[in-house]
Amino acid sequence: MRPSSASTRSEAVVLSQRFAGQEEGIDAAGPEPPAGDPPGLVLLPFCFWLPHAAGPTATHDPEDPTASATPRSDPPLPPDPAGLRCAIAAHLASLGWPGAEPLRWAITAVDPLRGLQLEGLGLHHAEQERR
Amino acid sequence: MNDAPPLPTLLVIPTGIGCAVGGYAGDGLPAGRLLAAASGCLITHPNVMNGASLYWSDRRIHYVEGWALDRFAAGELALAPVAGRRVGLLLDAGIEPELRTRQIQAAEACRATLGLSIGPVVTTDSPLGVGLSLGPSGSSWGTLERPDALLRAGEKLVAAGATAIAAVARFPEDPGSEALAAYRAGSGVDALAGAEAVISHLLVRQFGIPCAHAPALAPLPLDPALDPRAAAEELGHTFLPCVLVGLSRAPDLVPLVPVGMAAGARLEAASLGAVIAPAGALGGEAVLACAARRIPVIAVTGNACLLQVNGAALGLEVINAANYAEAAGVVLALREGLDPASLRRPLGPLL
Numbered sequence: 001m002r003p004s005s006a007s008t009r010s011e012a013v014v015l016s017q018r019f020a021g022q023e024e025g026i027d028a029a030g031p032e033p034p035a036g037d038p039p040g041l042v043l044l045p046f047c048f049w050l051p052h053a054a055g056p057t058a059t060h061d062p063e064d065p066t067a068s069a070t071p072r073s074d075p076p077l078p079p080d081p082a083g084l085r086c087a088i089a090a091h092l093a094s095l096g097w098p099g100a101e102p103l104r105w106a107i108t109a110v111d112p113l114r115g116l117q118l119e120g121l122g123l124h125h126a127e128q129e130r131r
Numbered sequence: 132m133n134d135a136p137p138l139p140t141l142l143v144i145p146t147g148i149g150c151a152v153g154g155y156a157g158d159g160l161p162a163g164r165l166l167a168a169a170s171g172c173l174i175t176h177p178n179v180m181n182g183a184s185l186y187w188s189d190r191r192i193h194y195v196e197g198w199a200l201d202r203f204a205a206g207e208l209a210l211a212p213v214a215g216r217r218v219g220l221l222l223d224a225g226i227e228p229e230l231r232t233r234q235i236q237a238a239e240a241c242r243a244t245l246g247l248s249i250g251p252v253v254t255t256d257s258p259l260g261v262g263l264s265l266g267p268s269g270s271s272w273g274t275l276e277r278p279d280a281l282l283r284a285g286e287k288l289v290a291a292g293a294t295a296i297a298a299v300a301r302f303p304e305d306p307g308s309e310a311l312a313a314y315r316a317g318s319g320v321d322a323l324a325g326a327e328a329v330i331s332h333l334l335v336r337q338f339g340i341p342c343a344h345a346p347a348l349a350p351l352p353l354d355p356a357l358d359p360r361a362a363a364e365e366l367g368h369t370f371l372p373c374v375l376v377g378l379s380r381a382p383d384l385v386p387l388v389p390v391g392m393a394a395g396a397r398l399e400a401a402s403l404g405a406v407i408a409p410a411g412a413l414g415g416e417a418v419l420a421c422a423a424r425r426i427p428v429i430a431v432t433g434n435a436c437l438l439q440v441n442g443a444a445l446g447l448e449v450i451n452a453a454n455y456a457e458a459a460g461v462v463l464a465l466r467e468g469l470d471p472a473s474l475r476r477p478l479g480p481l482l
Contacts, residue, residue, distance in 0.1 A: 040278070040279035040282075041278040041279055041282070041333075043274045043275060043278060043329065045264070045266070045272060045274065047266055047267045047268075076444065076445060076446035077446050078419070078422055078423065078445060078446045078447050079414070079419055079445060079446075080419075080423060081205065081416045081419040081420050081423065082205070084416075084419070085416075103198070103329065103332050103333070103336070104197070104198070104272075104325075104328055104329060104332050105416070106145065106270075106412075106414050106415045106416070106440075107414025107415075107419075107440050107445070108266065108267075108268035108270060108414065108438055108440065109268060109438070109439070109440065110414075110439075110440055110444035110445065116414075117267075117268065119266045119267060119268055119270065119272075120272075121272060121274065121329055123333075123336075
């Protein structure tokens with residue numbers, strides 16, 4: 001499918017700053033529903049680094065999803081997708097969206113120091129009261 | 132004719148990350164057809180199969196939307212083939228009248244020419260407000276201002292008897308943008324893809340039936356230098372026919388039955404024999420779930436994309452294939468019970 005108006009790289013830099021919890025970033029609480037919108041569903045763009053120590057293969061600790069930034073020296077172990085989903089949910093909860101779940105996500109970069117970059121969109125329901 | 136049993140194979144070409152193969156308008160379809168022939172049973176997603184007015188229907192190919200594909204790979208859903216289904220048409224209230232009529236006429240054409248069962252047609256109670264963006268990695272993402280309106284319209288369709296949903300949303304456009312020019316010239320990322328995936332993911336997650344999306348866009352001026360991979364989108368006024376065809380025989384999405392119950396003709400993740408993905412895009416949920424089940428991962432090194440999330444970076448053991456023709460050879464080898472390593476040199480010792 002073809003690109004459109006909001007898709008040039010320079011615009012992307014601006015738009016990417018809407019991603020909740022990105023390293024440099026910004027908008028730590030994620031997007032607000034549009035004015036007048038009944039508080040039904042909220043879509044939450046996110047991007048964050050999940051350090052290796054907490055990450056892909058370790059048993060997930062929802063209380064501490066970003067436990068350490070220790071560089072990894074040993075070969076990586078394959079990521080556990082269920083653990084990554086939990087880490088994303090914990091990240092969204094830490095931004096004030098408890099109960100939000102990942103709707104669409106992927107590992108979009110791997111860095112020996114920072115870990116796994118998880119990028120995607122979360123989904124929050126109104127009945128899951130925002131902190 | 133291959134008399135070996137089919138080897139259920141999952142083909143993933145993620146959308147919106149600039150894949151050289153499958154990153155445009157249905158240009159992953161030849162790879163899908165070849166892999167269906169090699170495996171005898173291919174499970175793949177709309178981004179691979181959808182070529183706007185162009186499509187290919189093959190009983191060996193199972194058309195499964197991305198959210199359901201992830202749940203299938205995770206072992207939470209099974210796929211049950213069906214003879215056919217009734218596809219409801221969901222139209223965004225933000226589509227202008229003329230463009231809306233074009234969508235409805237495309238659906239009428241699929242009824243009259245292909246014999247598809249389509250209907251009812253429901254329009255959302257407010258414009259969906261599709262927004263486009265690129266993520267920090269450069270991947271395309273998108274969002275909706277009114278996901279609630281999308282789901283209300285979907286609910287009406289399901290209540291009226293639709294067993295699949297084809298959604299058409301008005302997408303923002305700028306015919307003069309550099310990104311569009313680059314895409315039509317065969318480079319750059321499909322910026323619409325991320326928002327399209329969000330729409331279909333929301334619908335499938337909510338209703339548990341097959342859903343897919345086509346954007347509503349105004350026709351573009353003629354471009355004599357158009358890249359062949361983008362050409363399918365220049366053929367008509369809508370991108371809807373491929374979606375209607377794909378959904379018309381998409382399998383049922385069945386919550387996985389408890390162990391011990393007969394699986395019947397259902398396809399389950401446990402029966403997968405291989406998963407194929409671009410070598411730099413192995414960080415999606417479906418591929419990771421398959422790898423966790425020790426299903427062989429075939430990484431296509433020749434399908435370059437924006438990302439560098441490869442087997443070495445993730446600690447995944449993969450079988451590299453230079454292109455989809457080689458990947459089809461690997462699938463054939465697996466289907467015949469051959470170790471793909473035995474076909475390569477040097478052949479390392481066991482100890």
